[in-house]
Amino acid sequence: MRAIGLMSGTSADGIDAALVEISGTQADLQVTLLAGKTYPYLPKLRSQILEVCAGKAISMAEFAKLDEAIAREFARAALAIQKNRETADIIGSHGQTVYHRPRDGQTKLGYSLQLGRGDTIAHLTGLPTVSNFRAADLAAGGEGAPLVSRIDACLLSHPQYGSCVQNIGGIGNLTYLPPHDGHDAFEKVVGWDTGPGNSLLDLAVHHLSEGKQTYDRNGEWAARGMPHVDLVERWMQHPYFAQSPPKSTGRELFGWAFFQRCRADATAKNLSPADFLATLTELTAASIVYSYRQFLPQMPDRVLLCGGGSCNAYLRHRLQVRLGEIDLLTTDEVGLNSQFKEAIAFAVLAYWRTIGIPGNLPSVTGANQAVLLGDLSRLAT
Numbered sequence: 001m002r003a004i005g006l007m008s009g010t011s012a013d014g015i016d017a018a019l020v021e022i023s024g025t026q027a028d029l030q031v032t033l034l035a036g037k038t039y040p041y042l043p044k045l046r047s048q049i050l051e052v053c054a055g056k057a058i059s060m061a062e063f064a065k066l067d068e069a070i071a072r073e074f075a076r077a078a079l080a081i082q083k084n085r086e087t088a089d090i091i092g093s094h095g096q097t098v099y100h101r102p103r104d105g106q107t108k109l110g111y112s113l114q115l116g117r118g119d120t121i122a123h124l125t126g127l128p129t130v131s132n133f134r135a136a137d138l139a140a141g142g143e144g145a146p147l148v149s150r151i152d153a154c155l156l157s158h159p160q161y162g163s164c165v166q167n168i169g170g171i172g173n174l175t176y177l178p179p180h181d182g183h184d185a186f187e188k189v190v191g192w193d194t195g196p197g198n199s200l201l202d203l204a205v206h207h208l209s210e211g212k213q214t215y216d217r218n219g220e221w222a223a224r225g226m227p228h229v230d231l232v233e234r235w236m237q238h239p240y241f242a243q244s245p246p247k248s249t250g251r252e253l254f255g256w257a258f259f260q261r262c263r264a265d266a267t268a269k270n271l272s273p274a275d276f277l278a279t280l281t282e283l284t285a286a287s288i289v290y291s292y293r294q295f296l297p298q299m300p301d302r303v304l305l306c307g308g309g310s311c312n313a314y315l316r317h318r319l320q321v322r323l324g325e326i327d328l329l330t331t332d333e334v335g336l337n338s339q340f341k342e343a344i345a346f347a348v349l350a351y352w353r354t355i356g357i358p359g360n361l362p363s364v365t366g367a368n369q370a371v372l373l374g375d376l377s378r379l380a381t
């Protein structure tokens with residue numbers, strides 16, 4: 001099957017589109033990336049999304065407009081990625097998360113809202129579209145995230161090596177894959193959101209550059225500074241880091257409000273802009289490695305990075321320092337495109353939805369069962 005995966009994560013930087021050819025089911029799953037491209041949001045739409053994520057109140061009419069605008073951009077990305085190519089059979093669209101509430105003692109059920117409705121995308125593209133992937137896992141008592149772990153297990157498990165597949169988007173998430181002997185690729189797979197990835201860094205760069213830059217390209221700015229160890233320790237006191245998995249998070253915890261707190265701390269310590277960025281980068285590195293030491297049954301033999309943060313050389317350096325002897329690679333080095341891996345995953349989840357294979361891994365999301373993920377929208381032909 002030829003499928004398009006569409007993803008815009010917590011960075012809200014743009015829509016990652018992946019056109020893939022998929023065959024097999026799970027252990028024999030094969031995915032070939034035919035094309036991958038990021039379609040950045042226009043700055044106005046991006047700021048509207050970020051404002052809503054930061055808690056801005058909007059009317060239902062504004063909400064509807066935003067939802068439609070996002071669906072249109074997703075449909076445009078799907079049409080663009082398959083231009084001059086054979087048409088795809090299906091679209092898997094994650095949509096744009098604007099709100100994520102994990103389970104807690106009170107709510108019991110989590111809630112997660114992605115904008116960009118599947119029906120609109122199906123209508124504008126003429127292709128069956130699977131969307132709203134998180135709802136079924138949430139209804140089964142899961143976190144609704146991370147949802148890529150079953151795919152990671154199918155594509156990246158290794159007979160000898162234990163691997164951490166670490167995505168660094170706005171938020172970081174990991175799938176731990178123990179060495180597997182070919183029996184059950186999902187046994188003992190665990191995963192969770194590690195905390196901030198690029199979200200705080202991007203906010204800081206936007207602020208420090210007075211809106212001229214949106215991210216720290218290759219980590220060059222942060223690399224000119226020094227992390228402030230005491231502040232990293234202070235920020236690591238945030239209760240999310242000590243919370244046991246299954247767990248998930250979003251910009252609600254590590255977005256605008258947390259950034260304001262970091263900025264106030266940095267100002268009180270007289271940190272230079274470069275030192276501030278180095279300290280925020282260190283928080284990302286520290287929170288990732290801390291969660292491995294705290295919650296994994298054993299440290300991995302290798303860490304496979306993906307997502308935009310894997311392009312940040314300074315962050316990679318700081319991760320390597322904290323990981324010591326453990327190999328730090330990108331998923332590209334084991335044959336899976338690191339920049340489009342999450343988009344590829346939603347193409348696979350759409351494919352699984354149509355052939356009746358559950359998409360979530362209860363050992364990762366905490367759901368009480370494996371369930372089919374996503375709502376299928378299709379046009380009557």
Ligand SMILES: Nc1ncnc2c1ncn2[C@@H]1O[C@H](COP(=O)(O)OP(=O)(O)OP(=O)(O)O)[C@@H](O)[C@H]1O
Pocket residue numbers: 007008009010011012013014016167168169170171198202214215216217218219306307308309311312313342
């Ligand atoms: N060359 C680079 N150097 C440093 N950081 C980069 C580079 N390229 C991308 N990034 C960072 O990666 C972010 C985008 O990453 P990505 O698209 O993987 O995250 P996301 O949209 O939150 O998606 P997801 O939720 O799927 O992880 C950018 O906002 C930026 O901070």
Ligand SMILES: [Mg+2]
Pocket residue numbers: 007008009011012013014015016
């Ligand atoms: Mg992105």
